[in-house]
Amino acid sequence: MERLEEIGRLIYGSLSGEATSEEKAALDDWLAASARNRELYTRLSDEVYVAHRLGQKDSVSIRKAWSRVRGTSRRRRIARIAGCAASILILITGVASVLIHKNHQLEQQLHAAALLSSLPGTGSVTLVLSDSTEVLLGGERNIEANGTLSVDDREGTLVYQTCGNAKDDESRDRFHTLRVARGAEYHVELSDGTRVHFNSGSSLTYPLTFDGEERRVSLDGEGYFEVARNGKSRFVVECDRFDVEVLGTEFNVSSYRGDSEADVTLVSGRVSVSTPVGEYMLAPDHQIVIDEYDSAIIRKVNAGNIISWTHDQFYFNAERLDNILGELSRWYDVEIEYRAKSDKPVRFTGFIPRYEQLGKALELLKMTGQIFLTVKDNKVVVEEI
Amino acid sequence: MVRLGIENIFGLHRNEESVKALFDGHYADMCLFADRLLHDFAEAEDLVQNVFIKLLASGESLGGKSNPKAYVYRMVYNACLNHIAGKRVEDNRKRRYFEHMLLDDKEDYELGIIEIEVLNRIYDEIEALPAECRKVFRMSYIDGKDVATVARELGISVNTVKTQRLRGRKILQERLKDVFFVAPVLISILFR
Numbered sequence: 200m201e202r203l204e205e206i207g208r209l210i211y212g213s214l215s216g217e218a219t220s221e222e223k224a225a226l227d228d229w230l231a232a233s234a235r236n237r238e239l240y241t242r243l244s245d246e247v248y249v250a251h252r253l254g255q256k257d258s259v260s261i262r263k264a265w266s267r268v269r270g271t272s273r274r275r276r277i278a279r280i281a282g283c284a285a286s287i288l289i290l291i292t293g294v295a296s297v298l299i300h301k302n303h304q305l306e307q308q309l310h311a312a313a314l315l316s317s318l319p320g321t322g323s324v325t326l327v328l329s330d331s332t333e334v335l336l337g338g339e340r341n342i343e344a345n346g347t348l349s350v351d352d353r354e355g356t357l358v359y360q361t362c363g364n365a366k367d368d369e370s371r372d373r374f375h376t377l378r379v380a381r382g383a384e385y386h387v388e389l390s391d392g393t394r395v396h397f398n399s400g401s402s403l404t405y406p407l408t409f410d411g412e413e414r415r416v417s418l419d420g421e422g423y424f425e426v427a428r429n430g431k432s433r434f435v436v437e438c439d440r441f442d443v444e445v446l447g448t449e450f451n452v453s454s455y456r457g458d459s460e461a462d463v464t465l466v467s468g469r470v471s472v473s474t475p476v477g478e479y480m481l482a483p484d485h486q487i488v489i490d491e492y493d494s495a496i497i498r499k500v501n502a503g504n505i506i507s508w509t510h511d512q513f514y515f516n517a518e519r520l521d522n523i524l525g526e527l528s529r530w531y532d533v534e535i536e537y538r539a540k541s542d543k544p545v546r547f548t549g550f551i552p553r554y555e556q557l558g559k560a561l562e563l564l565k566m567t568g569q570i571f572l573t574v575k576d577n578k579v580v581v582e583e584i
Numbered sequence: 585m586v587r588l589g590i591e592n593i594f595g596l597h598r599n600e601e602s603v604k605a606l607f608d609g610h611y612a613d614m615c616l617f618a619d620r621l622l623h624d625f626a627e628a629e630d631l632v633q634n635v636f637i638k639l640l641a642s643g644e645s646l647g648g649k650s651n652p653k654a655y656v657y658r659m660v661y662n663a664c665l666n667h668i669a670g671k672r673v674e675d676n677r678k679r680r681y682f683e684h685m686l687l688d689d690k691e692d693y694e695l696g697i698i699e700i701e702v703l704n705r706i707y708d709e710i711e712a713l714p715a716e717c718r719k720v721f722r723m724s725y726i727d728g729k730d731v732a733t734v735a736r737e738l739g740i741s742v743n744t745v746k747t748q749r750l751r752g753r754k755i756l757q758e759r760l761k762d763v764f765f766v767a768p769v770l771i772s773i774l775f776r
Contacts, residue, residue, distance in 0.1 A: 252699075
């Protein structure tokens with residue numbers, strides 16, 4: 200290998216014109232040795248070829264590739280260890296019935312270990328275009344470009360940009376839906392400059408461009424919105440059980456269909472939240488919690504904590520345990536069953552790191568001494584003590 | 585209740601760090617290396633990933649190898665041969681035969697390694713350009729985007745893009761005389 204690297208160094212030296220006369224002589228010998236050596240040298244002095252190769256190198260996403268390598272090898276290794284363990288058991292016990300039982304138990308344990316070591320970031324992000332075609336996001340490419348609008352995927356953020364002042368009635372009537380699967384998160388920058396960071400298991404539907412008095416989008420799930428002020432044009436987020444209306448401000452909405460409680464937290468500015476029952480105004484650092492019967496309470500919170508999920512931490516503020524588990528289940532894409540003991544919900548407060556293994560998060564909850572954890576048939580079971 | 589530590593008992597982590605370090609440092613290069621033989625970059629990526637999956641799943645320790653990098657390049661090379669042969673070539677004699685038939689001999693492996701070495705040196709040279717200039721240069725030359733696209737994406741004017749591109753080219757021409765000539769000038773030895 201050193202010898203080969205040395206030849207590489209000689210070629211580079213020659214290309215950069217820095218080679219000494221001995222080095223030139225050594226390279227000449229190498230070039231004279233075979234036609235294929237000369238062919239390689241010719242290629243490496245071709246700007247177009249070199250640019251093409253470096254472009255290939257740049258196109259690689261090491262992080263993504265590693266997450267696939269790690270995930271697959273882990274599953275295989277566990278299967279292999281289970282296999283080895285099984286054969287050791289055969290030697291030791293020699294009793295088939297016992298063996299089947301033990302082997303099953305061991306596989307269960309190994310399975311549990313795999314489950315608890317689950318990492319987030321495995322889910323996919325899909326953009327549904329107005330003609331219902333689905334595009335997988337997460338790369339670096341242009342999705343659509345015409346005279347008035349361009350849509351670009353920039354590895355982690357989907358960006359809409361309008362060009363010039365041309366009115367485009369057609370794109371105002373076209374809608375896109377961004378779907379962030381369980382175990383993923385994503386950003387979007389809408390054409391009016393509004394930015395949204397989505398938590399896993401969320402989807403947002405919005406027009407390609409906005410016009411007039413109202414900018415209206417529809418959300419299922421959790422998103423942190425930084426709404427760009429746009430004259431008198433209101434920005435409305437439609438959720439399952441309520442609407443959030445603002446002019447230009449930062450706020451967090453968590454409203455998953457199927458969750459028992461939804462909430463809106465204001466970071467700055469003013470928002471109004473309207474439910475079937477009434478309309479509420481929120482001040483900064485206040486949160487409105489709306490339950491399944493549309494009854495709402497407003498409480499003072501630290502908004503910075505609430506949006507800490509955008510900085511790789513979960514924060515729970517007297518949050519119901521079933522909602523916490525729902526959040527973990529979405530983020531790690533693992534099924535979690537919750538067995539409550541009484542009707543009165545258990546609530547937790549605290550931070551949990553988002554990019555650690557699932558086991559770590561559960562361990563933190565367990566430390567409160569209020570729950571009991573088991574793993575059964577590919578899912579985590581959480582029981583109240 | 586399952587102990588969280590169970591995977592440590594079975595040594596799941598034992599090898600992972602050294603393999604990860606190798607992966608981070610050489611994954612992209614190994615894909616280039618494999619692509620030279622397969623002429624299909626997506627396939628090359630799959631193949632290199634599978635080599636690492638095998639390496640991790642086997643729990644084989646790289647610590648004992650005198651040159652882990654060369655060892656993995658070898659694995660990638662063999663995987664390429666197997667891929668081209670369309671089946672696993674277990675037998676060493678058979679492999680040599682294939683190597684000979686398909687690729688002219690081990691010269692090919694060596695040329696692949698040499699190429700990566702040279703490309704990396706050129707890559708480093710581009711990385712060493714001044715920041716703004718490097719961005720423009722990479723987008724327009726390496727990623728093949730046109731001037732207008734680069735200008736839009738970076739939020740700068742078309743003229744700035746042109747200036748920065750020319751500047752990068754000039755610097756590189758200084759440092760890489762034989763690569764960044766408009767028409768490559770080949771030294772006489774090539775046609776000897």
